[in-house]
Each structure stands twice: as structure tokens, then as C-alpha cells.
Amino acid sequence: MDCFFPPGKENCPVGSSEVKSESAASLQPQTSVTSLPTGSPGPKRSGTTGNTLKKWLTSPVRRLSHGKGDNTNAKKPNNKQRKRDGRKSVELGPAHQDSTEERGRRGVNSGGEEEAEDEPHTPLPPPMEIIKDPSAQEEKTPEPGSFPVLGSVTPSDQMPRDPETEQKNKAMRGRMFVLNEMVQTERDYVKDLGVIVEGFMGRIGEKGVPEDMAGKDKIVFGNIHQIYDWHKEFFLCELEKCLQDHDRLAELFIKHERRLHMYVIYCQNKPRSEFVVAEYDAFFEEVQQEVNSRLSISDYLIKPIQRITKYQLLLKDFLKYSTKAGLDCKETEKAVELMSLVPKQCNDMMNLGRLQGYEGKLTAQGKLLQQDTFFVTEQDSGVLSRSKERRVFLFEQIVIFSELLRKGSSTPGYQFKKSIKVSYLSMEEHVDSDPCKFVLSCRGSSERLTLQAANIDIKKEWVQSIRELLDMQINFLTALQNPQEYQKKESGGSLSRQLSNSSRSSSSHPSTPLKPNTAPNGSPTHKPNKHVEEELDEGECNGLSLVLVTQDYNAVKEDEICVVVGEKVQILASNQQNMCLVYRPANSQSPAAEGWVPGHVLSSTQ
Template identity: 55%
Template sequence: DSAAAAVAAAAAKETTSTADQPPQICVVAQKAALDSTNEEEEPAQDIEMPPPMAIQDHSFKPEKEVSTDDVSAKLASQLSLKPQAEANSTIDLANQIENVVKHQTEPCQDPSQDTSHDPSQDLTDNQVATTADQEFNQTNEHNTKEEEEEEDDKADSEEKDIEAEKAKYLKKRQFVIQELYDTEKDYVKDLASIVDGYMAYMRDNPLPDEMEGKDKIVFGNIHQIYDWHNETMLAELEKCLTNPNRVGSIFVRYERRLYMYVKYCENKPKSEFIVSEYLDTYFEEVRQKLGHRLMLPDLLIKPVQRIMRYQLLLKDILKYTEKAEEDTTELKKALRVMCVVPKAANDMMQVGRLQGFDGKITAQGKLLLQDTLLVSEVSSGGQQKFKERRVFLFEQIIIFSEMIESKKDNFSNPTYIYKNSLKVNKMSLCDTVEGEPLRFQLTDRTPGSDVRMIIQANSEENKETWVKQIRSILDMQGDFLRALQSPIAYQKELTKEL
């Protein structure tokens, strides 16, 4: 009975203690107490149980909240009184109670937040730094790649612009080459009008008595010019339409052939004189019978115009070739050729108009300069009186002539009437005249002569050109005379200079 009373008293005490706890704690505590009672009652099954006691309501409202630590302390003091066999179950019970209390006292957590933690996701400081460096490097690589792509695009764009610019200039050059070929065809047709028209008619029909033997002077070597252009030059220029780089080499290769224009221009003044005599009579009659639109002088001037035109076309071709940054070596050579040949042709044509000179003009050497200048011929005691003169400077002589305009027609060029001359080996040069910056003086050193030629140039540059050229030929004459008089001493002097 005393044992039963002790169990009942303990149960009542536990009931009173659990009343102070939350409902869940009380339930767990009561369950643990019942389990413990049952375990103790098993060995005392034969003891008679006392009559049941009336159930009393021991619940009450605590004046203050009991802390979790107090509950744990009470449970620990009670459990410490139990036998060692109950220790394990009591410890489990304490752990369960502690977990329940902890769960009740912790603040509620937002279920939307994931409280799970994966340790594998934790990164060390080095890993974080490495990752940041990798991301930085990737960004830099991306930016560098974009910059390289932009530079490549810019380079491609610039290259396309350069190619477009080059194509533009090559296209312009092609237009000039096409013009060169087209005008060559027209030129050959004009020459054919002379050769197959006038020359054939005059050959197959009797000439007026006054024209006998003059037909060769009228046409000169134009038949030779026609044959070469028709058979060679036209075909060569046609090839240039598909191979523009051939243009320069053509003029260089046929340089000697082109000098036939010099011969034609040398004869041109004589031809003009004869044609002007019979233009309104005989040659007009022939033109009408042939049905030509152009008059004979219009056709005979074509070779002179053509040899001058080549130079202009080559200049344009060279200009566009340079802008297209292509090789211009042969073109530059060709342009030099077509500067020299027309000048020589024009010089000989001008000399061919010189009349009244007793000597043989072709024996005076190469024509170096020609121009229209103001000249005053001064003798001892004479006054200066300047007149316009056409001056021709050859290697052996300088000739002064008067220009006479033709009054017969508009097709004839002026003629030059011989007035005076000085031989180079018997003249001296004074390149300054006091107070006159454009003038220089030539003096005849022939014994017994006191003639002085005061020449006024058109500009200082023009004066410098004439003075430089005259001094050059005077030096050559001096060297030549020294070589004739003292060949050994002259050779030693040349060797010393070397």
C-alpha cells in the first residue's frame, strides 16, 4: 500500500508540474510518467491496488511564465532519482522535450526561403578570386575580340575604299585609251582621204602645166605616214583596249618611226605655199569631184595636230595610272619621246618658213631654241631701236628674221624673212645690261665688225634660258678650239678633271 501511495503521490506531483507547461510538454511528460509507472508495476503485480482516487483538477494559471531552463532543471532532478535502467529512456525523453521547446521558442521561418545548405557550394576566398579573375579575363577577351573585329571591319572598309578609288582611276584611264584608239581610227580615215582621194586623183588624171612636179611637195611623205598608221599603229592601239599596260611601250618601241613627222613638218611650209596658190582653182575642183567635206589644207594639217595630240593623251593616261598606283615606267619614257618628237617637228616646220638665208640651213647643226624676242642692232654711234624678230639659235649660228603674216588666206602660217646672223665661233656674250634686267648682249668678234645685238627677253626666266643655252654652246666651241690647237694639253686637262 505504501508503494502504491508513493506512486500515486509522484503522479499527482508530476501532474501539478506539467500543468505549468505548454500542452505538448504536458502530454509528453504524462506519457513518460505512465511508462515509468508501468515499468515499476511489473514486478509488483501481486500487490493489491488501493481504490481509485478522485480526479482533481490541479490546473491553474501560473502567475509568471516558466522558462525552458526551469523545466529542464526539474526534469533533470526528477530523472536523477530513477534507477540506472531508466537512464537511456530518460535521456531520450529529455532530448525530445528540448527539441520541442526549441521548436516552440524559435521564430517562425518563411517557408518560401530555402534553409537547406549545400556545403559543396561554399567557395573559399581563393576560389572566389579565381572566379572573378576568370570572369574579368573573359570580359577582356570578349572586348579585345570585339575591338579586333572592329579593326578588321575598319581595315576591310578602308581596303574596299582604296580598291574603289583605284577602280575609278583605272576606269578613267580606260576612257582615255578608248579615246586614243577612236581618234586613231578617225585619223587613219583622214589620211586615207588624202592618199586614196587627192593623191590617187592627181596620179590618174593629167595635171595642169603649172602643177607639174609639185604634187610631191604638196603631200611630202604623207603616204609613208598613212601606211604605218594603217598597218601597224592602229592594230597596236587596239590591243591596248584589253591590255592598257602596252600603251607606253608602243611609243618607246616606234620612236624612230615617229621621226618621219619631223620630215613632214620640215616640208610643210613649202606645201602650204603651193596649196595657197591653187586652193581656189585646181584643188577646189578636185574636192568637189571627190565629194569631200574638208578642204585640202584641213586634211594636210592633220599629221601636225596628231603628233601634238599624242602628248596630251599620254599625259592623261600617266596621270590616272599614277593615281591608281600602278607602274608608270614605260609611260614616262613614252611621254618623253612624245615631248621631243613634236618639238623637233615644230622647230623644223618653223625653220622651213625661213626665207632669204643664203646658206644651207641643215648644215647649221641642231636647232636649240627659237622664240619671238625684241632685238636692237647697234653699230658704233647708232641708237637703240628695238624691233620684233623671230630668233633661231642653232649649234653653229644664231639667225634673226622678220615675221610676215600671210595675207592670201587663213590656212597659211607666217613666213620669216632673213635679216641678220652671228656665227657662234665668232661672237661673245654679256649676260647683263645696266638698268635692264631682261636684256643681254651678243657682240660680233669678226675683225672689222662692231655690230652688237641687244636682246630683250619676255621674262627673267626666258632670259635665263637663252643666256644659259648660249653660254653652253660657247663653252663647247671653246673646248673644240682648244682640242684642235693643243690636243695633248686638252686630253691632259680632261684627264685631270676626271
């Protein structure tokens, strides 16, 4: 050993083996350390022993011992200082030994990574509980010194609100959303109508149409120009005003019910329009390219039908939110009912537009009240025919029977078979003890038509509608024949109420106000410019008499006719809206015509 170490170096450690042996010794089993006396230093181990133990250490412990060795090499005390502090280090041995052993154990468990020693830190908050009732948790006040749960802290400006108020506010927001959607879609709708009128119609007017198509272009577009002008110049502006006053919406639809019947006329013409477009599809495709339209003309022509249906859906949503908000919904309910009937009438008119073979003017037959499919059995002079399927249309003035064509098709057609005017119609409500059957016949004819409905509900609806028409007709004829007796019998009954309502509804027209038609003693009085209602009460006209036109009138709807002052017309019927169905004989200036005119433009011929 003397040849390897120079003098004075015997006590110097070789490398860090001695330090590593001390670290390794501290990782020996507890019994080997505690068995040593606490008052004497532990035995020194040579480098050979340290090297031997080093071979058996696992890699995590080796890294731990290397770390310890690095800390020891940071400052090496001399031999004398180690001897002088030997007793003190031995006394601290057990604590150092425990901590080192614990660190070694943690090093092994953590995959060999050295962990930092535990440092003092702030106390942890108490464990949080699962919140089962958030509302109850928000009401709790945190105890002093406790850590509040983040979700339970409520700012002073977000205090819990009343559920009823919150629901009302939500309903009002939904109401406003529906109204905004209606206005925005109305703007888009007007733009689409503009493409048809200013684009397609304008280009066709400049370009012209093929010779064999002359006159058919009017069938294609129908009254869509009238619809476009009204929506662009009036209805869109009125809808935009509803954004500031929501209560105007329902009133707007109710007030312009008559104007919305433009769509009924449009839908009646739609089947013929489709036929012409399909016949000249190449021509319309060429026009589409010239106006740079991404949609075909058929896509645009269906827009009015889609729009009149959209009003109904939006109004139903508006009513739903208004009800949830606790608002008065009587006017809105009335508007919804109205806009539910208009699409139905449009659908009825589209079916009616597919009726072929009828030579009369359907628009002059009043409103279409009912339409349905029946199995009809004809009986003439005691001879029964086989039951046949028929599509039956009930108007205010006529009943039309037709045969179904293209059965099962999405666009069925109907071939006219026969008709009965309501003025000659009679009905038997019960037939053969069958709850689904009733009989219609024409007075003065032996022909009887037995109609079998699909169910009893359809039969009840038809019987009720026909009964109301017949009762109205009887009242009308009675008033014509003997108005004074009729008034005494009814004592201000239904006809007087109808005339009163009609006078109120026509008050907006520039006409002479109604005056009492009888003097206090009951004798009739004669006033200039008398209304039709006064004529009926005075009994000076009958179903065949002529009345004088006192004011010019231009037709608004297609079922109306234009009349001028001085013309004489024949009154055929009247309705509750103070409209009269008249026949105008042919004269030197205009052909014969039949249609509706307001009652206030007529007076009796003396």
C-alpha cells in the same frame, strides 16, 4: 384614307418612304434619339413625315439614304416580324445610330461619296525615319518583327568594298578607256591618211597637174606618204598590242622618238603647202569631187598636226589614271615629256617654214632650240642703231635674225635679215645693269647685237641654251686639237661619257664594235674601221680634214644626206646622238651637199 387603300393593306408601307424616314430619323440630332427609353420601340413615322424630311436632306445624305433604302428593299420583313423584333432593334439602336451618323458625317466631308465600312487589316509597320548616314544604317541589324528598309538590305555578294581598292579599280578602268580611245582614233587617222595618199595623190598622179603647177605637188604633200606608211604598217599594230600589255605604251613612244620627228619636217613644209593649195584651189576642188571626198584637201592636210598634238593629251590622261592606280609612272612621265616637246618643235618649224629670204638649208642647221621675239639694237663701229623688233631663231649651228611680217596675223611671216654661225658666236650675259638684256657678237667683226627680252625668264633660257652650245663647241675643239691632254684634264669627264653614250645608242647599227683606243701603257693603238670617236681621241683629224665613208647610208630624215662607200666628207660638227654634220664636196656623180650622217659609217683617211 379608306378609299385609297384596300382592306388588309393598312399596315403596308408606301414605297420606300417609311424606310427612308427611318434612315432620316437616324441622322437626327443625338438628343432626339437618346431621350427615348431603351426598353420601348421608337415611335413610327408616317410617310408624310418622311417626305417632309426628305426635302430638307442635302444631296450627299440623300444618296446615303437611298443606299440604305436599297439594302432594306433587298428583303422586306412582314409587319408581324418587325413587331416581334422591335425590342431587339431598339436595343441595337444606339450602336446603329452612331455608325450611321458617322457614315453620314463622312459622306458630307467626302463630297457625298459613300465610303466602305472599315474592315480588319494587318497592322501597319512603324513609321520610317530619315536616313542621315547610309553607311551606318547599312551596318544596323533589323530587329525581330520589324520591317527592314528597302535601301538597307544588302545582298551577300554586294558587301561594302574597300574605298582604296574601289578607287584603284576605277583608275584602271579609266586607263583602259584612254588606251582604247588612242587605238580607235589611230585607226581613224590611218584611214584619213589613206584618203590623202591613195585618194588625192593617186588621182593627181593619174590626172596630172597644170603646167604652171609642175613640181609644186610635192610641196603640197611633203613627207605625208612616209608618215602614212609608218603608221599603217607599224605603229598602229604596235598600239593594238598595248591593249594586251599596257606597259608597252610609254616604251613605244620613247623608242620611236626619232621616227616621230617626221612630223617636225612635215610641219616645216606646211606653210608652203598652204600657199600652193590656196593658189590652185579650183584644181584641188575638182580633184576632191572626183575622189568623192566630203572634206577638202586642206582639211586632210591638217590631220597630222592635229594627231601629234592628240598623242600628248592622251598620254597625259594615261599618266593621270596610272598615278591614281598607284603604278610606276617613270616611263610614262618620260613619254609625256617627250610628246610635249615634239608638238612644240612642230609649232616652231611651222613658224620657221614662214621664214623668207634665207638661202641656206635650214634642216642642215641642227635642231631648233629656241625662238622668240626681241628688241634688237645693232652697234657697228661705235654707231648705235634704233631698237627694232626681231624674231630670233637659235639652232644648234646658227642664230638667225628676221623681221616680222603681217604682224597680228594668225599666220605671220618672217623676212630674213642676218645670221651668226655658232662656231663664231660669243656672248655677254650682263649689259647695262638690265636683267633682260644680253649681247651676241661675231668673232672677227665689230658688230654687236644687244637683245632685250620681254622678261627675265626668257633671257635666262636663252643664255643657258647658248652657254651650253658654246661649252660643247669648246670641248669639241679641245678634243680635236689635243685629245690626250683633254682626256687627262677631264679624267673621264663629259666628253668620255658622251662618247660612251653615243656608242651604246649606235650599237643597233651594223658596225664594228668599239675597241679601247689606248693600250694599257697609254700609247694609242691603231685598229681598222675606227669610229669617229676613235679618230677624235687619236687626234689625227681636225675641223678641215676629210674622212672616208666606210658604209653606204640612205637618209632617213630630210636634214640627212646619202653617202656611199669610198666618198670623202668633211666633219663640221657632231652631237650626243653620235650624228655628224658633214660636208660632201661635189664629184662626178653627185653635187655638193651638207647634212647629218651616223658616226659609225665614217673612218679616218690615212
